[in-house]
Amino acid sequence: MRIxxxxxxxxxxxAPAFAQIDAKLNLGSAIFGGLNVSADIxxxxxxxxxxxxxxxxxxxxxxGEKYNFxxxxxxxxxxxxxxxxxxxxxxxVGAYGKLAALSAGEADGYRIDGTKGTLGLLxxxxxIAQSGFVFELNFGLGTGGVFPGADGDAPFIAAIDALSKxxxxxxxxxxxxx
Numbered sequence: 001m002r003i004x005x006x007x008x009x010x011x012x013x014x015a016p017a018f019a020q021i022d023a024k025l026n027l028g029s030a031i032f033g034g035l036n037v038s039a040d041i042x043x044x045x046x047x048x049x050x051x052x053x054x055x056x057x058x059x060x061x062x063x064g065e066k067y068n069f070x071x072x073x074x075x076x077x078x079x080x081x082x083x084x085x086x087x088x089x090x091x092x093v094g095a096y097g098k099l100a101a102l103s104a105g106e107a108d109g110y111r112i113d114g115t116k117g118t119l120g121l122l123x124x125x126x127x128i129a130q131s132g133f134v135f136e137l138n139f140g141l142g143t144g145g146v147f148p149g150a151d152g153d154a155p156f157i158a159a160i161d162a163l164s165k166x167x168x169x170x171x172x173x174x175x176x177x178x
Contacts, residue, residue, distance in 0.1 A: 050078075094123075134176060136175075
């Protein structure tokens, strides 16, 4: 975790050296109660890296038990843009990873923790207005697994793992280019 934190810190310090950064918010997640933010950093006219962070909560009922399910995730992406107009825009394909910390609890206070890892492919289109406004639609499909924490409840983690073998991403994203 220290290496990841240090790497992110170095990336943020070096960000001003890049020509452009698109700060983005996933509106689709916001509609459903989550918060996903990212920074698409151009490393060439037709390539970018996009570190993203998100949080979400949902309620899950399993075998009659109700759980409050919380997720904190880090989502790095690599994108290749075909025929960009303004650099790192228009149609793209890419790859993404997702590292998520899962936490769930029952009404009686019992906590269950785990980690989810995912790898996937991403396609989409990004439009840039002359004013700097960014709008993007994307779709991703991946696969991964859930690993229980030290005090993880194996049946619960197994059920969540079965539900999360396929990772589907839908993005309706808006932001601003700096």
